[in-house]
Amino acid sequence: MADLTEIDPISRTDRKRAAILDAATEIFLHQGYLGTSMDEVAAQAAVSKQTVYKQFASKEALFVAIVTSMTGAAGDVVQREIADMGELDDPEKQLLAYAERQLLVVLTPRLMQLRRLVIGEAGRFPELGRALQEGGPGRAVAGLSSALARWTDRGLLSIEDPQAAASHLNWLLMGEPVNRAMFLGDAAIPGPAALRRHAAEGIRVFFAAYGNRARQTP
Structure with missing residues (x-):
């Protein structure tokens, strides 16, 4: 059976973006802007730091x-x-x-x-x-x-x-x-x-x- 993420790469990207936003929202709200790192966002969203910067150019x-x-x-x-x-x-x-x-x-x-x-x-x-x-x-x-x-x-x-x-x-x-x-x-x-x-x-x-x-x- 074909991998649905290969058939529909846009939805996979959207899921990653949503995961990053969800993770970052929780971290920002609890730790503030200065207390938040892109490394921590990537780890909590279970994506690479490169993926975070691909979706969002900066903090x-x-x-x-x-x-x-x-x-x-x-x-x-x-x-x-x-x-x-x-x-x-x-x-x-x-x-x-x-x-x-x-x-x-x-x-x-x-x-x-x-x-x-x-x-x-x-x-x-x-x-x-x-x-x-x-x-x-x-x-x-x-x-x-x-x-x-x-x-x-x-x-x-x-x-x-x-x-x-x-x-x-x-x-x-x-x-x-x-x-x-x-x-x-x-x-x-x-x-x-x-x-x-x-x-x-x-x-x-x-x-x-x-x-x-x-x-x-x-």
């Missing part, structure tokens, strides 16, 4: 790939319904569900560890900060802006600048709990019930500012 490139992968996966969960959200009725209900999902996904120990690592290295490697910004807050604000603009067009919200309003909502929701977790550690991450209460209060404040008052008047 920085590997770390950027990890940041992009982790933020992309988290963003996919948060953004899974946002493309069509502006076409739905009851924006308050839709945004509350979005807010709860965003808080529960982003405020996990692994993503907070990643954020701390990126901030620590962003001065030397601005690509890291850019990858986190674009894949995290930047993507969230862009998706929200599109939905808010559509709801405004439909007369369900009253917003002059959807981009600014999306930024206000994003940081109204994320600012306090993210800063608390960043500064005080994983033990300070609120539990699911507390995050849902925080989401509800944030959405209430947002609609006090941007709700369509003409529609709300009896």
Whole structure:
């Protein structure tokens, strides 16, 4: 019987790349950027160091790939319904569900560890900060802006600048709990019930500012 890895060398390469990313993610998160060596990544991924460098030209490139992968996966969960959200009725209900999902996904120990690592290295490697910004807050604000603009067009919200309003909502929701977790550690991450209460209060404040008052008047 033919060796499937010989028939499909691309899938074999993909498996090696995934193994390298998985191994490197664990090492980076536990040992930090400076404490991680490409030799250790190769050993944990069960590949040669040459294979690691064939996939990733440098330790920085590997770390950027990890940041992009982790933020992309988290963003996919948060953004899974946002493309069509502006076409739905009851924006308050839709945004509350979005807010709860965003808080529960982003405020996990692994993503907070990643954020701390990126901030620590962003001065030397601005690509890291850019990858986190674009894949995290930047993507969230862009998706929200599109939905808010559509709801405004439909007369369900009253917003002059959807981009600014999306930024206000994003940081109204994320600012306090993210800063608390960043500064005080994983033990300070609120539990699911507390995050849902925080989401509800944030959405209430947002609609006090941007709700369509003409529609709300009896």
